[in-house]
Amino acid sequence: MKKILKIIIIFSLLIMSGCWDRKELNELAILTGLAIDKEDDEYKVTAQVLNPGEIAGKAQSTRVAVSTYEATGKSVFEALRALTITSPRKLYLSHLKLVVLGEELATQGIGQSLDFLSRDHELRTDFFILISKENDASSILKILTPIDKIPTSKIFDSIESSEENWAPTKGVHLHDLIAKLSSESDNPVLTGVYVEGDIDFGGSVENVERINSPSVISLDYLGIFKEDKLVGWLNKNESKAFNYIMDNVKNTVGVEKCEGGNVTLEIYETNTEVKVVEDNGLPKITVKVESDVSIGEVRCKENILGEEKLKELAEKLDKQTREVLNEGLITAKELQTDIFGFGEQIRKQNPKLWNKVKENWNEEGFVHLDVQIESHYNIRRTGTIKESFQWKASGD
Amino acid sequence: MGVLLVATLISIYEIPKMKKQNMKRDFILFSCVLFLASTIATLHVNGVTISNPISGLRAIFSPIGLGIENFFMEKGQ
Amino acid sequence: MIGSSKEKISQKQLTSMIILFTIGSAILFIPSFLANVAKQDAWISAIVATVLGLFTVLFYSKLYKLYPKKSYFECATFILGKWIGGAVILITYIYFFILSSLILWDLGEFLKTQVLVQTPIQVILILFMLTVIYTVRLGIENVGRTSEVFLPWVLGLFLLMCVFLIWSLEKGNLLPYLEKGVMPVLHGSYYLLSFPYLELIIFLMITPYVNKETKVQKSFLQGTLVAGGLLITTTFLCILVLGADVTARNTFPVYVLGKMVSVGEFLERLEIIIAIIWFLSIYFKLAIVFYVLVASLSDFVKAKDYRPITLPLGMLLVVMSPIMFTSTMQVASFDKEVFFPLTYIVGFFLPLIVYIAGKIKHKKRGI
Amino acid sequence: MKKLTDWVNETKKKRENMKEKNKDPKEQNEQFNSAHSISQSLTDNLNTISKDLGGSADVIIREFELGETDQRKIGVMYTDGLADSTTVQEFVLKTLMIDIRSAHLENIDFEATTLELLEKHSLSGGQLKKVYNLKNVKQHILSGDTVLLFDGETVGLSVATKGWKQRGVEEPSSQTVVRGPKEGFTESLRTNTALIRRKIKSDNLWIEQMLIGKETQTDVAILYMKGIANDKIIKEVKKRLKKIDIDGVLESAMIEELIQDETFTLFPTLYNTERPDVAASGLLEGRIVIIVDGTPFVLLAPAVFVQFMQSSEDYYQRSDIASAIRLLRYVAFMLALLVPSAYIAVTTFHQEMLPTTLLVSLASQREGVPFPAFVEAILMEVTFEILREAGLRMPRAVGSAISIVGALVLGQAAVEAGIISNVMVIVVALTAISSFVIPSYNLGMAVRLLRFLFMLLAAAFGMYGIILGIIILVSHLTSLRSFGVPYLSPIAPSNKEGQRDSLIRLPIWALISRPRLISQKNMIRDETPAPEPNDSTKEPEKSPSGESSK
Known part of the structure; x- marks a missing residue:
């Protein structure tokens, strides 16, 4: 009897309590992209929401796979809640892949809009943060992409793959960004993204019905920040320099001139070491880049694959790398922002010294910082063939 | 209401057993604790502010606690 | 039932209870606590505190050996007499009560902010309390056995998480060592020693049930060592993966750690592992404290059975926990201002008095 | 548990009350029985027996006379169907009616010892027993023996003639093995x-x-x-x-x-x-x-619990394979218990645990399904249980029809009609198959019921509910005892020797001792040394490995 009573009580408790946190899958609007722009004093939030039936369902119609909603509010959180007026379902943030910040917002400072992103429990930390170049952040989310039905996951994947294979790009996760923002010795960078072609056309289905889509989303190089404000953009080489110094490069290519053309090398392993030395009470930085490369493509007239020739090539490469890295350094110094985290390195390796120089680090210490760059290339492999067939043809 | 219901249910569940086994002391203790719990719960539910027992402890201990904190903080600087 | 009706726990069960008790709730909060004061040296704090913790439990087992058949409360009255002993018991009892409501609050806090955001906190607490009451009513022997079943799971899952995190370690996060001297490190150790190591005093209430007297010390040391290892590893991982800053900023850094795990494309989002580890351990922590609460209370009035008061006392806890602890910030300052000093008093000074008095008594009798 | 004992006491009291009420007729009955010790008169005896048994048609009572000259009345009683009729014919009736006449019995004094005579000389049945009262007579008759009563004697004779139709030893139907003995117990x-x-x-x-x-x-x-x-x-x-x-x-x-x-x-x-x-x-x-x-x-x-997850074949296969299969069973056990509830929890509470692509495909399937996931799951699980029960109880011939109904109508049609999502069908199928892996039918039933409890918990609190459920389940299991032996031993309380044969099975030479809590004495059961390579060709250099030398 009492056992039964107990069971009844527990069950009634269960049933009564039922559904506070329950959310059925078909009541969710799965949000994969979020764009934040600043309009006057208000935040404009654009959300890209999936339409699951169009992506994976059996009966697919011609309707688009994603749709966007927009709302404004005094804070990001408020604007997101305001979205529920237009959105048919409850917004679900856990599967967020991208946050795009508007360029205007970025120049004014991104710190305030990030707080919500790290505070809310639904959000995970594995999304990328990007800066939209030239256009509004919202426009990035309004372009349909071919192949991948979900535009945000297209961008997400292309960041991941180009990070692996192409030195100038770098995906930034929220916790990296926040760690850098909160550190006094470090400044963040964010990858830029922009729309190539007509924005309005990019939102229509016709854009993906053509074999060569007129409007595409493309990744740009890095935007650099001073504290939380965007101060400038790096070009390809400068971005490359950044990633080399930060030891972010996993796999990339380098091109070197030779007689009658050039040779392209696959850099498959690089390792960068940043060393801090104290010199007359001032920090001195040595950046040492060590790379293993293999020959990827040869378009030279002469045979460059001899042992001696390869050594020459490696030296040329070293020189080129030093130049590229210097280029990036100079730009950063001009903008007076220590994006390379040299300050952080000094703090880690020599905290006492750091305490002496940390005052006005970006403006003074960093700008006058003595940075030595060393580079060393090892050419290990020549690909699947030894000698190029072109030499024979030209030699005859 | 809910609180009283829960209290009654607990009593219905426990009391007969204690009676059967003649556990007087248990019964007294049981009713004391149950009474205490349900009183506080009822008051709390009805919006009566109950003075937080923690605040008394805080008054006693915070000098010690903060003293230790400050000790570490100052030495750390 | 065949065999003796008196409950017995084996040495292995004691060890697993100690391990689960020690990591219970601490594993989630400690990295943040430590990183707050000791920054990237939090792991050194953890090591220091664990070493000190080992000495503490050594002291506890010495205290146990004075009167192996008596629980700590019985010891106190026996050695110090009715009044002084009573005062010791009262303070300790109040401490246990606060501890249990704090554990309950921890649980509610975590679930309310991370998992079940819209569910009323009372429902979460009631459900959890019912589970604890159910096990406690089955006896301490049962708690011991259940911990024996779950310990391999907890350890296994922990190991799994460590393995998954190997890919995201950044050893640069550990630099520089001892940036601000030794004091912040000791500050962290001060926290960690009281929470959870000094809380182990509660096991002196359970040790009389252990079937082999000589093995208690071994259990204490083994349990603390393993649990300490887990805590050190956790702190270490947090600092290595997240960095000191993020660790300090988050309320539940280990949970964030779980969110970071990503192996290939398929093994992602493993924060559930952390949730399970933490949940199981905090459950045992509460079950043990709650058992001691009810058992010693009913012992105090010389009642026949502790079971009848489990439900009312559980109800009291569920009611009191949200009254006593109102907000995250209040608990944080309460911890620092009251709870840590109180733990030192209850977990160290009072037992020390009991121990010294007990030694004197022993000597007198010897003469 | 206290409540249980209360309950038991209550029922005991009730039963005693009932007994008191029934006392009077029972006493009468006993008096009636004891009054009927075997009387001198055979006719009386036979009449009472036939009356007591209500003149049941299967009880055969024959009365005839023994011997040619000195005729003595004798009664033969047996139950048709229980007694082996050939035995009765050959060894009782034939002896008494025919053989005895041709036997040379001149020297023997008929008067005094008919019974002894028959017992010693003439009856060729295997087992003979003397019967002293009518109650026993009836008992023997009803258990298939043949009882002889004599006129003027107060002692009867019972001849063991048990022999009813019974099933032969066949292959057991419930616990089948590929390798291993194929004989099973019978009803006898x-x-x-x-x-x-x-x-x-x-x-x-x-x-x-x-x-x-x-x-x-x-x-x-x-x-x-x-x-x-x-x-x-x-x-x-x-x-x-x-x-x-x-x-x-x-x-x-x-x-x-x-x-x-x-x-x-x-x-x-x-x-x-x-x-x-x-x-x-x-x-x-x-x-x-x-x-x-x-x-x-x-x-x-x-x-103990682990026993229910073992099959006798575990010991007839190689130990590594058996271990793997055992682990597989535990996995299946967990799946059978938790898959539907985990599905509910993940899809209604913890969508963040799913990879995005999976989430999208699940969401697209749920698009248009009218029920919440919990109702959907309950619906399918209940349907499956009904199907299974129907399949068990229906005549074999209809069985295939049921599987068609199950697979076609409920699986395919329900999905196509948009009532149930595809994944749900997979979930149910997975649970079903997993629950069939559990070797013990009893345990399988327990899992079937528990599954619904877990689904309820998952629907209310997601993973939190499931974990609470698991904690309660494990503490319940640890609190169980079977004749004083903890149900979860050798896992909790743990026992290293016992664990050699619980979750996994070590080679038989490593299973040195018997389960500790079950057999308290005589612990060693196996002293075979571990096999060493080239045992016969090589000179033994080392003593057998440490484990087995114990």
Whole structure:
């Protein structure tokens, strides 16, 4: 009897309590992209929401796979809640892949809009943060992409793959960004993204019905920040320099001139070491880049694959790398922002010294910082063939 | 209401057993604790502010606690 | 039932209870606590505190050996007499009560902010309390056995998480060592020693049930060592993966750690592992404290059975926990201002008095 | 548990009250019985017996005269169908009516010792017993013996002529193996004890027998290995069996229910088997076997949880393979228990746990499904249970029709109609298959029920509910005991020796000792050294490895 009573009580408790946190899958609007722009004093939030039936369902119609909603509010959180007026379902943030910040917002400072992103429990930390170049952040989310039905996951994947294979790009996760923002010795960078072609056309289905889509989303190089404000953009080489110094490069290519053309090398392993030395009470930085490369493509007239020739090539490469890295350094110094985290390195390796120089680090210490760059290339492999067939043809 | 219901249910569940086994002391203790719990719960539910027992402890201990904190903080600087 | 009706726990069960008790709730909060004061040296704090913790439990087992058949409360009255002993018991009892409501609050806090955001906190607490009451009513022997079943799971899952995190370690996060001297490190150790190591005093209430007297010390040391290892590893991982800053900023850094795990494309989002580890351990922590609460209370009035008061006392806890602890910030300052000093008093000074008095008594009798 | 004892006490009282009420007629009855010790008059005796048995048609009573000259009346009684009619014909009736006349009995004094004469000289039946009162007479008749009563004698003779139609030893239907003995217990107690005796020819195998059931008078045998089984447990088993006071025992399950430790649990605390080899291995581990006449299912006590996840074939396959399969069973156990609830929890509470692509595809399937995931799951699971029950109870011929209904109508059509999502069908199928992997039917039933509880918990609180449920489940399991042995041993309380044969099975040479809590004495069961490579060709350099030299 009492056992039964107990069971009844527990069950009634269960049933009564039922559904506070329950959310059925078909009541969710799965949000994969979020764009934040600043309009006057208000935040404009654009959300890209999936339409699951169009992506994976059996009966697919011609309707688009994603749709966007927009709302404004005094804070990001408020604007997101305001979205529920237009959105048919409850917004679900856990599967967020991208946050795009508007360029205007970025120049004014991104710190305030990030707080919500790290505070809310639904959000995970594995999304990328990007800066939209030239256009509004919202426009990035309004372009349909071919192949991948979900535009945000297209961008997400292309960041991941180009990070692996192409030195100038770098995906930034929220916790990296926040760690850098909160550190006094470090400044963040964010990858830029922009729309190539007509924005309005990019939102229509016709854009993906053509074999060569007129409007595409493309990744740009890095935007650099001073504290939380965007101060400038790096070009390809400068971005490359950044990633080399930060030891972010996993796999990339380098091109070197030779007689009658050039040779392209696959850099498959690089390792960068940043060393801090104290010199007359001032920090001195040595950046040492060590790379293993293999020959990827040869378009030279002469045979460059001899042992001696390869050594020459490696030296040329070293020189080129030093130049590229210097280029990036100079730009950063001009903008007076220590994006390379040299300050952080000094703090880690020599905290006492750091305490002496940390005052006005970006403006003074960093700008006058003595940075030595060393580079060393090892050419290990020549690909699947030894000698190029072109030499024979030209030699005859 | 809910609180009283829960209290009654607990009593219905426990009391007969204690009676059967003649556990007087248990019964007294049981009713004391149950009474205490349900009183506080009822008051709390009805919006009566109950003075937080923690605040008394805080008054006693915070000098010690903060003293230790400050000790570490100052030495750390 | 065949065999003796008196409950017995084996040495292995004691060890697993100690391990689960020690990591219970601490594993989630400690990295943040430590990183707050000791920054990237939090792991050194953890090591220091664990070493000190080992000495503490050594002291506890010495205290146990004075009167192996008596629980700590019985010891106190026996050695110090009715009044002084009573005062010791009262303070300790109040401490246990606060501890249990704090554990309950921890649980509610975590679930309310991370998992079940819209569910009323009372429902979460009631459900959890019912589970604890159910096990406690089955006896301490049962708690011991259940911990024996779950310990391999907890350890296994922990190991799994460590393995998954190997890919995201950044050893640069550990630099520089001892940036601000030794004091912040000791500050962290001060926290960690009281929470959870000094809380182990509660096991002196359970040790009389252990079937082999000589093995208690071994259990204490083994349990603390393993649990300490887990805590050190956790702190270490947090600092290595997240960095000191993020660790300090988050309320539940280990949970964030779980969110970071990503192996290939398929093994992602493993924060559930952390949730399970933490949940199981905090459950045992509460079950043990709650058992001691009810058992010693009913012992105090010389009642026949502790079971009848489990439900009312559980109800009291569920009611009191949200009254006593109102907000995250209040608990944080309460911890620092009251709870840590109180733990030192209850977990160290009072037992020390009991121990010294007990030694004197022993000597007198010897003469 | 306290409540249980209360409950038991209550029922006891009730029963006593009932007894008091029934006392009077029963007493009369006893008086009536005892009054009818065998009387001098044969006709009287036969009349009473025939009256007591209500003139049942299957009880055959014959009265004839013995001898040619000195005629003495004799009554022969047996139950048609229970007694082997050829035996009765050949060895009783023929002897008494024909052979006795041709025998040379001149020298023997007829008057005094008809009975002794028959007993010593003439009846060629195997077992003879003297019967002294009518109650016993009836008992013997009803258990298949033939009873002879003589005019002027107060003692009767019973000849063992038991021999009813019975099933032969066949392959067991419930616990099938690929490799291993194919014989199974039958309904006959004797056959069953013989099957075990044939496997264990030890004089330590003791068989005790008792009658249980006021009306059915069922034979129940307790088998154990003297010196291996724990005496305490033997005593306890006997005590509990003796306590049984019930009208009838038709299956060992009824005994199981009456002697188990805990009534309110879904988990079986006695093991039942149809296989003599399982019973024999249980005996050798120190367990006690209870055989009930009339059922091929034999009980083993005490039983622990791991036992229900083992199959006898585990010991007939290579140990590594057996271990892997055992682990697989545990996985299946977890799946059967948790898959639907995990599905509910993940899709309604923790969508963040799914990879985005999976989430999208799940969401697209749920698009348009009218029910919440919980209702959907309950619907499908209940349907499946109904199907399974129907498949079990229906005549074989209809069975295939049911599977068609299940697969086509409920699976495909429901999905196409948009009532159920595709994944749900997969979930249900996975649970179903997993639950079939559990070797013990009893445990499978427990899992079936628990699954619904977990689904409820998951629907209300997501993972939080499931974890709470698991904690409660495990603490319940640890609190269970089977004849004093903790149900979860050797896992909790843990016992390293025991764990060699629980979740996994080590090679047989490594299973040195018997389960510790079950057999308290005589722990070592296996002293075979570990096989060493090239044992015969090489000179032994080392003593056998540490484990086995113990």
